[in-house]
Structure formats: structure tokens, C-alpha cells
Amino acid sequence: MQALSIFxxxxxxxxxxxxxxxxVYILTGLFCFLMGGLFYNYVVGSQxxxxxxxxxxxxxxxxxxxxxxxxxxxxxxxxxxxxDEKKNSTIDLLMMSPAGDYSxxxxxxxxxxxxxxxxxxxxxxxxxxxxxxxxxxxxxVFSSYLGxxxxxxxYLSVGLMASTLTNNQIVSAISxxxxxxxxxxxxxxxxxxxxxxxxxxxxxxxxxxxxEGFARGVIRSYDMVxxxxxxxxxxxxxxxxxxSRNL
Amino acid sequence: xxxxxxxxNVSKIFSNGQGLKHLSFEVSQGAIHGLLGANGAGKSTxxxxxxxxxxxxxxxxxxxxxxxxxxxxxxxxxxxxxxxNPPLYLNMTxxxxxxxxxxxxxxxxxxxxxxWTLEEFGLGEVQNRLIGxxxxxxxxxIGLAQAIIHDPxxxxxxxxxxxLDPTVSYNLKQLIKKFQxxxxxxxxxxxxxxxxELCSEITVIGNGRLLESGxxxxxxxxxxxxxxxxxTGHFPASQLIEQATALFSGEAVETSRSQETPxxxxxxxxxxxxxxxxxKFLIEKNCEVKEFKAIEVGPEDIFLKLTQEN
Numbered sequence: 001m002q003a004l005s006i007f008x009x010x011x012x013x014x015x016x017x018x019x020x021x022x023x024v025y026i027l028t029g030l031f032c033f034l035m036g037g038l039f040y041n042y043v044v045g046s047q048x049x050x051x052x053x054x055x056x057x058x059x060x061x062x063x064x065x066x067x068x069x070x071x072x073x074x075x076x077x078x079x080x081x082x083x084d085e086k087k088n089s090t091i092d093l094l095m096m097s098p099a100g101d102y103s104x105x106x107x108x109x110x111x112x113x114x115x116x117x118x119x120x121x122x123x124x125x126x127x128x129x130x131x132x133x134x135x136x137x138x139x140x141v142f143s144s145y146l147g148x149x150x151x152x153x154x155y156l157s158v159g160l161m162a163s164t165l166t167n168n169q170i171v172s173a174i175s176x177x178x179x180x181x182x183x184x185x186x187x188x189x190x191x192x193x194x195x196x197x198x199x200x201x202x203x204x205x206x207x208x209x210x211x212e213g214f215a216r217g218v219i220r221s222y223d224m225v226x227x228x229x230x231x232x233x234x235x236x237x238x239x240x241x242x243x244s245r246n247l
Numbered sequence: 248x249x250x251x252x253x254x255x256n257v258s259k260i261f262s263n264g265q266g267l268k269h270l271s272f273e274v275s276q277g278a279i280h281g282l283l284g285a286n287g288a289g290k291s292t293x294x295x296x297x298x299x300x301x302x303x304x305x306x307x308x309x310x311x312x313x314x315x316x317x318x319x320x321x322x323x324x325x326x327x328x329x330x331x332n333p334p335l336y337l338n339m340t341x342x343x344x345x346x347x348x349x350x351x352x353x354x355x356x357x358x359x360x361x362x363w364t365l366e367e368f369g370l371g372e373v374q375n376r377l378i379g380x381x382x383x384x385x386x387x388x389i390g391l392a393q394a395i396i397h398d399p400x401x402x403x404x405x406x407x408x409x410x411l412d413p414t415v416s417y418n419l420k421q422l423i424k425k426f427q428x429x430x431x432x433x434x435x436x437x438x439x440x441x442x443x444e445l446c447s448e449i450t451v452i453g454n455g456r457l458l459e460s461g462x463x464x465x466x467x468x469x470x471x472x473x474x475x476x477x478x479t480g481h482f483p484a485s486q487l488i489e490q491a492t493a494l495f496s497g498e499a500v501e502t503s504r505s506q507e508t509p510x511x512x513x514x515x516x517x518x519x520x521x522x523x524x525x526x527k528f529l530i531e532k533n534c535e536v537k538e539f540k541a542i543e544v545g546p547e548d549i550f551l552k553l554t555q556e557n
Contacts, residue, residue: 002353006351006353009347009350009351010351013336013372016336016339017336017339020338021338032369038487042555081419086333088332088335088336088337089330089332089333089334090334090335090336091334092298092300092328092330092334093328093334093348093393094298094351095299095300095322096300096328097351097352098323098324098352098353099351100318205317
């Protein structure tokens with residue numbers, strides 16, 4: 001019970017800190033501007049405004065691009081997480097408090113996830129606009145958002161780990177981006193590999209590969225297990241890195 | 248007096264081979280204990296090991312009977328820690344920050360604690376200002392306030408007065424003295440006059456090793472090889488000065504500006520207690536004594552002697 005209350009205190013602190021900085025608003029504005037442009041492009045490019053067409057030609061590529069753009073944005077959202085705490089010695093304050101390492105880590109993770117959800121929220125206007133033309137496949141919309149949130153969770157866990165590794169924000173963002181790009185490119189390796197087993201294994205390791213099902217409106221436990229374990233492993237590594245600083 | 252902090256043969260070795268080596272000392276309950284050492288001697292490492300922010304490579308650290316290797320959270324609960332750089336969220340207001348700390352440390356009635364702290368530390372006028380916009384003096388006071396807000400039994404202060412102007416430094420020292428009533432305080436500092444003013448016990452470390460630890464008074468006696476007495480007054484004739492110098496193996500310095508009333512400062516040095524003999528001599532010779540005091544060996548002498556030896 002106490003752990004939950006401490007988590008809530010830390011989460012609220014993180015949230016207040018995040019929304020006090022202009023970074024969130026700048027990134028949200030930039031993200032919405034890009035998404036708006038892409039949405040306009042896909043709608044204009046779509047020849048017929050039928051339900052299947054809108055899903056295939058507008059929403060699937062739009063959500064796919066959202067997912068891709070978050071690959072760049074997530075490291076920017078997490079790059080300050082531990083670095084600022086180390087720079088201001090506030091990590092000592094948190095470590096001395098009754099809060100455990102995991103409460104500190106999870107509060108940062110869920111705060112970043114909330115900020116990502118805040119950035120995603122304005123994009124809900126796109127399916128609403130399409131619904132005025134008769135689009136009503138809300139299952140695909142729901143699963144796509146769920147897929148994006150799950151993918152973003154993976155990106156943020158990598159970003160958090162990168163911020164525990166260094167004392168420089170730029171190095172943190174770049175190293176997180178490089179790791180994520182590596183996981184993304186695995187899907188390409190999987191496609192070109194002639195060996196079925198290697199191809200399946202490499203595909204399974206790739207984050208975008210697991211998003212494909214969500215984009216089609218299919219929620220599989222297979223993908224969910226991957227997302228949870230991917231985020232879990234990187235959060236565990238972050239915890240281990242933070243703990244090793246005390247040794 | 249019982250010990251609240253015990254360092255028993257503690258070593259903390261970093262990858263470069265530096266660190267603490269077999270450090271043992273104790274801090275008595277209710278004392279202000281000064282931790283002295285040159286730059287890089289290991290003062291901050293000692294404090295971080297004590298607070299459980301660094302794990303000791305070997306040895307045992309006990310705080311109020313709790314071993315930090317097995318009961319870290321219970322031990323940490325008893326400590327309020329002010330690191331060298333106060334741990335502050337610069338984009339929070341003072342009141343917001345203190346409330347966050349009070350709630351995080353599960354203080355009872357956090358709002359009341361914040362109110363008390365704001366008043367006690369004179370932070371009321373800046374409570375709604377962003378910490379990032381405040382001066383170093385205010386930040387240091389907020390740092391001390393966060394260390395004390397959950398009412399810990401032990402305060403660990405890493406160079407609390409360094410870089411502060413004399414007024415802020417004086418106010419901070421007054422606050423530290425005030426909290427000594429019901430708390431044990433361990434403070435590290437380079438300012439030896441602060442140690443003399445505040446501390447009843449000291450531990451001197453050098454290159455991560457213990458050089459000396461104990462009560463300041465006892466160490467003063469231990470390190471004083473001879474008694475020094477300072478007398479200021481009017482010594483009627485220069486022959487008298489010569490006589491006194493010869494009798495008490497002393498040294499005389501003229502401090503007067505006027506020729507008519509020559510004023511002298513006379514230092515007598517001896518391994519015996521010569522106070523009564525010297526005073527008798529001065530009275531017999533009709534000297535007008537303005538000041539007569541035995542100079543005690545202070546932390547500065549002890550520190551310099553120990554660090555020079557090592």
C-alpha cells in the first residue's frame with residue numbers, strides 16, 4: 001500500500017515536471033503538424049472513400065508512420081530522466097527516501113508513457129474526420145492505438161536505459177535511437193534471410209514486426225507477450241545499471 | 248555516551264584503487280561530529296557509504312543499531328542528508344518542493360511540517376518562488392530544510408557552509424546549533440573555525456585512512472606539547488620584558504602605538520603549568536594586565552599536524 005502511494009507521489013512529480021517544460025508542447029506541436037500533413041496527403045491520394053479503402057490507404061500507413069516517428073521522439077522524451085536527477089543530486093534524495101529503485105524507475109516510465117499518450121491524443125481527430133465519410137471500423141483504430149502505445153512503451157524503456165548509462169542528454173538520445181534503429185532494421189534482415197528459422201527468430205526480435213498485426217486490427221497474445229517482455233527486460237537492465245552505480 | 252553511528256573497519260575501494268581503507272570511528276549521541284580531511288581524503292565517500300548511497304567493499308556500518316548492509320531502509324529513515332550540492336528540483340517552487348519531500352518521506356501531516364520548516368528556515372517570503380531563481384544561500388537553506396523535514400535523528404551535512412557569504416553562513420551555523428538539541432550531526436567541512444565553533448568531536452581522515460578520532464578537548468590535550476599563555480598589558484620597563492622572557496621562556500611583541508603607554512603581548516611557553524607563577528610575577532612588578540589566557544590547541548593545529556605527518 002505504501003509502495004503504491006510512493007509511486008503515485010513520484011509519478012505526479014514526474015508528470016508536473018514534464019508538463020512544466022516547453023519540450024512536451026514543442027514535440028506535440030511538431031508531431032501533430034507532421035501527422036496532419038500526412039493525413040491530408042493520404043486522404044487526397046485515396047481514390048475512393050470506401051470503408052476498406054480508408055482503412056488500407058489512410059489509417060494503416062498513418063498509424064505506421066506515427067509508430068515510426070515515435071522511434072525518434074521517445075529518446076527525446078526520456079533523455080533527461082536520470083541525467084537531470086544525477087546532475088542535480090536529486091537521485092540521492094530519491095535513493096534515501098522510502099521509495100525503492102523500481103518505484104523511481106516505473107514512475108519515470110509511466111510518466112513518459114502518459115506524455116506519449118498526450119501527444120497521441122490530438123491524432124484521434126483523424127478517425128473522427130473519416131467517420132463523417134462513413135468510416136466505422138473502430139476495432140482497427142483501437143488496435144492501432146494499442147499497438148502504438150505498446151511499441152512506444154518498448155522505445156521508452158530503451159530510452160530510459162540509455163539515460164541511466166551516461167551523464168549527457170545528447171549521448172543518451174543518440175544511443176537510444178541507435179539501439180531502436182537496430183531493433184527496427186531486424187525486420188529487414190528477417191525478410192531477406194533465406195533461412196526460415198533465422199528469419200522467424202530475427203523477425204520476432206523486431207519491434208515493428210509485432211505492430212503489423214495491430215495495424216490490421218488483430219490483437220495476438222504472441223505480440224503482447226513480446227511487447228511486455230521487451231519493455232520488462234530493458235526496465236530490468238535500467239534498474240541493474242542504477243543499482244550498479246552504488247557498488 | 249552511546250554511539251549512534253559506528254564505522255567498523257570499513258573499506259570502499261573504487262576501480263582506480265582509491266577509496267576508504269579500514270576506516271573505524273564512532274559518533275556519540277547528541278554530538279556535532281566534524282569530519283575533516285584534505286581534498287580527496289574521502290569525506291564525501293564516507294558520508295555516501297554512511298547513507299547507503301555507496302555500498303562498502305568490506306566492514307560494517309551501523310546506524311542506531313541497524314546494519315546498512317541488511318537493514319538499509321530502516322537506517323536511512325533515521326538520516327537526513329544534505330549532499331555537497333543540495334538536491335533541488337529547480338523548476339519547482341520552494342513550498343511545492345518541501346511538500347513533495349515531506350510526502351515522499353511519509354512525514355506525519357506533511358502540510359504542517361512544510362509550514363514549520365518554512366518558518367524555521369526563514370523561507371516564508373520565497374515559498375512561491377522557483378528554486379532555480381534563488382540565490383546559493385537560499386538553496387543551501389532549502390537543502391538543509393529538506394534534510395530535516397521528516398524529523399530524522401541524525402543529520403549528515405556535507406560541507407554545508409562552503410561558498411556562502413558570512414551572514415548566510417552564520418545563520419546556517421545557528422540553525423545547526425539549534426538542531427543539536429535533539430539530533431546527532433555529522434558534518435564535513437574545510438572551514439576549521441566552523442569546527443572549533445560547532446563540533447565537540449572530530450574525525451580526521453587522509454587518503455581514505457583514519458588519522459585520528461575523538462573528543463576535541465581530549466585531542467587538544469593529546470596534541471599540545473607545551474602550554475602557551477598570552478598576556479596583553481602595559482609592561483612598565485623593557486628590562487621587565489627581558490626578565491619575563493628569560494624566566495618563562497617567552498616571546499614578547501609590542502602592540503602599542505603610543506610611546507607613553509607601551510602595550511605588549513607576551514607569549515610564555517612551558518610544558519609545566521606556569522599560569523599562577525606568571526600571574527604572581529606580573530602583579531609583583533605592577534604590570535597592568537588587560538588579558539591573560541591559556542591558548543588551547545584547536546582543530547586547526549590538530550589537522551595541520553596530522554595531515555603534515557601523513
